[in-house]
Amino acid sequence: MSANSIYARRRITNVLAMLFSGCATALGLLFLVWILWVTASNGLHSIHLSLFTKITAYADQGGLSNAIVGSLLMDLMAMLMCVPIGVLAGTYLAEYANISKLGASIRFLNDILLSAPSIVLGLFVYVIIVLPMSNLTHGSISFSGFAGSVALALIGLPVIVRTTDEMLQLVPGTLREAALSLGVPQWKLTVQVLMRAASSGILTGVLLALARLAGETAPLLFTAFGNNFMTVHPLDKMASLPAAIYQYTNDPSPALHSIAWAGALLITLFVLALSLLSRLLFSRKKVRYE
Amino acid sequence: MPVISAEPIARDNEQRSREDARHDRIFRRVLKFCALLVLAALLGAALSTLWGGREVLFGDGLRFLLSDSWNPVDDKYGALAPIFGTLVTSLIALVLAVPVSFGIALFLTEIAPAWMRGPVGAAIELLAGIPSIIYGMWGLFVFVPFMSSIEPALSNTLGNIPLIGKLFQGPPLGLGLLTAGIVLAVMILPFISSVMREVFQTVPTRLKESSYALGSTTWEVLWDIVLPYTRSAVIGGIFLGLGRALGETMAVTFVLGNSYNITSSLLMPGTTISSSIANEFNEAVGMHRSALIALGFLLFVVTFVVLLIARLMLRQLAKREGK
Numbered sequence: 028m029s030a031n032s033i034y035a036r037r038r039i040t041n042v043l044a045m046l047f048s049g050c051a052t053a054l055g056l057l058f059l060v061w062i063l064w065v066t067a068s069n070g071l072h073s074i075h076l077s078l079f080t081k082i083t084a085y086a087d088q089g090g091l092s093n094a095i096v097g098s099l100l101m102d103l104m105a106m107l108m109c110v111p112i113g114v115l116a117g118t119y120l121a122e123y124a125n126i127s128k129l130g131a132s133i134r135f136l137n138d139i140l141l142s143a144p145s146i147v148l149g150l151f152v153y154v155i156i157v158l159p160m161s162n163l164t165h166g167s168i169s170f171s172g173f174a175g176s177v178a179l180a181l182i183g184l185p186v187i188v189r190t191t192d193e194m195l196q197l198v199p200g201t202l203r204e205a206a207l208s209l210g211v212p213q214w215k216l217t218v219q220v221l222m223r224a225a226s227s228g229i230l231t232g233v234l235l236a237l238a239r240l241a242g243e244t245a246p247l248l249f250t251a252f253g254n255n256f257m258t259v260h261p262l263d264k265m266a267s268l269p270a271a272i273y274q275y276t277n278d279p280s281p282a283l284h285s286i287a288w289a290g291a292l293l294i295t296l297f298v299l300a301l302s303l304l305s306r307l308l309f310s311r312k313k314v315r316y317e
Numbered sequence: 318m319p320v321i322s323a324e325p326i327a328r329d330n331e332q333r334s335r336e337d338a339r340h341d342r343i344f345r346r347v348l349k350f351c352a353l354l355v356l357a358a359l360l361g362a363a364l365s366t367l368w369g370g371r372e373v374l375f376g377d378g379l380r381f382l383l384s385d386s387w388n389p390v391d392d393k394y395g396a397l398a399p400i401f402g403t404l405v406t407s408l409i410a411l412v413l414a415v416p417v418s419f420g421i422a423l424f425l426t427e428i429a430p431a432w433m434r435g436p437v438g439a440a441i442e443l444l445a446g447i448p449s450i451i452y453g454m455w456g457l458f459v460f461v462p463f464m465s466s467i468e469p470a471l472s473n474t475l476g477n478i479p480l481i482g483k484l485f486q487g488p489p490l491g492l493g494l495l496t497a498g499i500v501l502a503v504m505i506l507p508f509i510s511s512v513m514r515e516v517f518q519t520v521p522t523r524l525k526e527s528s529y530a531l532g533s534t535t536w537e538v539l540w541d542i543v544l545p546y547t548r549s550a551v552i553g554g555i556f557l558g559l560g561r562a563l564g565e566t567m568a569v570t571f572v573l574g575n576s577y578n579i580t581s582s583l584l585m586p587g588t589t590i591s592s593s594i595a596n597e598f599n600e601a602v603g604m605h606r607s608a609l610i611a612l613g614f615l616l617f618v619v620t621f622v623v624l625l626i627a628r629l630m631l632r633q634l635a636k637r638e639g640k
Contacts, residue, residue, distance in 0.1 A: 041534035045428055051420025052429075055441050055510070058503045062447060062455045069458075112351045119348035130352075137355050139624045142557060143617070144564020146591045147362055150613040154365035181358055188355060212337035214344035242448025245566040245591070249598050269450050269567075276454055276571065284458070291451050302446045306439070 063295070070292025073285035083271055084255040087282035091290050093257040094271035100259060101172050101251060101267060102241050105179035109240075110233055113184050114222075117191025117232075122217055125196070134192065141185040145178075149246030152178040157250060160262075172258070172265030175251025182243055183236035190232025194225040231309040238301035242294055244269035268294055363617055370611025372604060381611065387577040387593075389601070394608035396615060398577040402494065402587035403616070406569060407562040409498025409583065414506045415555055421506070422513035426543075427535050438514065445507035452568035456500045461572055464499075465491030468584055487584035492574035495583040500568050505558035512554030516547040516634055553630030560624040564616060566591035590616045 081090035116133075124130025152174050161169035198221050206216040222229065247253075252264040253274060268290050275287035367374065373381050373394060384395025425438050468489035475485040487493075520543050528538045544551065574586020575596055590612045598609050 037534055037537070041536040044423070044536035044539075047416075048420040048423040048428055051417040052424040052437060052441070054417060055421050055444065055506055056437070058506075059440055059444050061459075062444075062451065062503075065455050065459050066451055112354055115348050115351035116355055119345075119352040123345060123348060124352070133352050133355055135628060136359050138628050139621060140355060140359050142560050142564075142620075142624050142627075143359070143362065144566070144591060144620055146564065146566045146594055147366060147613050147617045147620075148358075150369065150594070150610055151358075151362040151365045154369040154610065155361065158369075184355065184358065188352075213341050217344070238446060242450065244448070244450045245595055248595060252599070269448065272450055272454070273567065276450075276457060287454065291454055294448055295451055298448055299443065299446055302443070 066288070066291055066295050069285070069288035070295075073289040074292065075289075078286070078289050082255065082257050083266060087280060087286070089286075091268065091271055091286065091293075093254065094266040094268045094290065095293070096257060096259065097172065097251070097254070097266040098241070098268040100261075101176040101179060101247075101265060102237065104173070104176035104261065105183055105240055106233070106237060108176065108180040109183040109187055109236060112180075113187025113232075113236070114191050114229060116184075117188040117229075118195060118217060118222070120188065120192040121195035122213075122221065137185045137188050140181075141189060144245075145182055145243055146245040148181045149178050149248065149250055152181070152246065152250045168262050170250060170252035170264045171262045172251050173261040175247050175265060175267065176261075178246035178250045179240040179243060182246065183240040186236040186239055187229075187232045190235065191225070191229050194228030194232070195221055197228065198224045228309055231305045234301050234305035234308070238298045238305070241301070242269065242298045244273050248273070363614070363621075366610050366614035366617055370607050370609075370614050372607040373611040374614065381608070382615075385577075385579055389597075389605045392604045394604065396590075396608075396612055398579055399588050399590045399593045399612060400615070401579045402573065403563055403589040403591070403619075405494050405583070405587065406497045406501055406573070406589055407559055409495060410501035410505055410562045411555065411559055413499060413502035414509055414558060417502070418506050418510035418513055418554075418558075421510040422517055423539055425510075425514050426517040427539060438511075442507050442511055444503065445511070449504065449565060449567040452500055452504055453571040456496065456568060457571040460500060461491035461496060463491075464493075464496045465489045472584070483581045484583045487580075487582035490574065490584065490586065492572055492586050493582075493584045494573070494587045497569045497573045497587075497589075498583070500572055501562045501565060504565060504568055505561045508561055509554050509558040512557060512631070513547075513551055516550040516554070517543055519550075519634065520546050547634060549630045550634035553627045553633075556623050556627030556630065560620050560627060563620050563623060564591060566595050570595050 075090075078090040079092055079095065081088070082093040083089050083091060084093075116137075120130050120134050120137075124133070156174040156177060157169055157171070160171065160174070202220060202224060203216060206220050207213070211220070247267050247270045251267055251270065253270045254264045254266040256266075258265060272287045272290045272294070275283040275290075278284075377394070381394060381396055382400075383397060384393070385397040385401075386393055386395050387398055388394070421441055425434050425441075429437060466489075468487075468491065471485050472487065472489070476482045485495075517539075524542055524546065525538050528542045533541070569589050570592040573588060573592055575588050575592060576586045578585055578587050580587070594609050594613055598606070601609055
């Protein structure tokens with residue numbers, strides 16, 4: 028084979044690879060646009076005021092108000108649980124156990140929890156909260172908004188642990204040395220110096236965690252269950268936006284589908300706004316949350 | 318004038334440092350407790366599903382794993398069909414998503430002009446932010462009809478190839494293993510491509526420049542320099558995507574058709590572990606419920622192993638970087 032033909036073949040391979048990679052990127056973007064477009068166009072058609080004022084008990088004449096309230100409430104409760112625990116655990120990893128064996132294994136397992144199937148976390152909460160509650164109260168309390176929020180907290184927790192850990196590690200060591208040399212006790216150093224220095228990063232993690240758990244459906248099905256009426260009592264069965272969408276999508280009625288699309292648009296906007304916000308807040312350093 | 322003795326101050330200091338030490342100990346313990354909760358969550362998930370599924374896991378043992386009949390009426394449960402569906406859909410997802418993710422990572426690290434990398438990369442990662450229920454709705458209402466319109470053509474072309482042709486023969490339902498696999502592929506694409514992109518960026522510029530200086534094309538630099546250098550991490554990223562695909566519930570449930578089938582055709586409906594649980598759990602009682610929780614345990618174990626491999630692979634590269 029002459030040198031020229033080898034050269035030509037290499038050039039062709041290269042051009043083909045470039046073409047392929049361009050097409051792959053275009054394909055990825057195509058799916059993004061396709062999904063967002065479908066959600067936006069279907070959702071916008073069916074957003075009415077009644078969506079926010081009527082409950083799901085009216086079915087196709089109704090709205091999603093109880094589901095929206097339930098979702099907000101459960102998200103809030105979940106965040107109240109996972110933010111303090113996650114921030115403290117992440118602080119432990121970064122400040123106290125950075126090089127210890129225990130720290131390394133917790134960090135490793137936290138990364139696994141980050142991608143663990145959410146439906147299994149739902150089963151976990153079902154077995155440790157829903158079943159015992161139902162046995163204790165002879166069935167009068169079983170599925171509850173509380174159980175749902177615990178399941179959601181388990182999904183948000185590893186995100187917060189990881190970002191807190193990473194963000195604290197970015198704080199320069201000189202800051203620690205300076206504070207310690209002034210005789211500041213370590214807890215004060217951690218809370219008043221390091222956490223303050225890493226606060227925008229930690230907030231990013233909190234937003235990412237919220238974005239992640241707000242869209243979760245699977246673990247809510249058998250923890251919070253769902254409810255066609257408005258409730259804010261944490262021990263009642265509680266409706267949620269994703270679970271209501273799931274229920275309506277499974278229904279053959281087109282009127283319910285259109286309500287489901289409106290709910291889908293609300294969730295998508297909420298989640299994407301959160302992830303954009305967190306990106307803006309901390310655009311310098313990239314945060315992974317796979 | 319009273320003489321100020323140094324003693325009280327010294328005592329004060331001593332007391333204060335003792336207090337500080339105590340606070341530090343308490344603080345440390347609280348932090349450690351919270352960190353251990355992470356371990357407890359993972360361990361608890363494994364143990365509770367093992368406990369919840371004990372009647373089936375220990376009662377039926379291997380029969381549960383090897384039987385393909387799932388029959389709530391006779392209270393007989395075999396996990397083979399959901400396991401089959403889970404593996405097949407995840408495999409389809411990987412086969413489709415890995416090359417595409419690779420292409421995207423190549424584009425974003427080597428080909429695209431600098432101004433394009435940020436926005437395009439962010440857009441691809443946005444795919445990962447879309448909630449899975451949205452994928453499910455889009456899949457059911459938009460992608461399933463689309464698939465059922467192209468499936469006859471698929472059967473007529475790919476279906477005639479010997480050996481693999483069987484995979485593409487069947488009724489054009491739109492619902493089925495292939496559709497679920499494609500939806501999963503779109504979902505895991507951003508995860509795999511972002512890992513690939515990140516590890517491609519860790520390759521020392523000097524290595525790449527040396528190769529370019531010897532006359533390599535962009536493709537040769539990627540294939541012969543970048544890929545060998547990052548091999549373990551790339552495999553880690555792929556396993557990470559696999560872990561995601563195995564456990565995904567909502568997107569799959571809507572487009573899979575949910576029937577306990579083990580078929581040679583990818584166009585036929587099937588079921589996965591997670592979609593079986595999501596569909597049946599709230600109507601299940603007794604053994605049926607136990608069987609579903611046992612399925613959850615299986616899923617947890619499998620994804621745990623896959624993710625373990627993923628993290629170990631990813632760590633190898635970090636180690637070489639001296640992190």
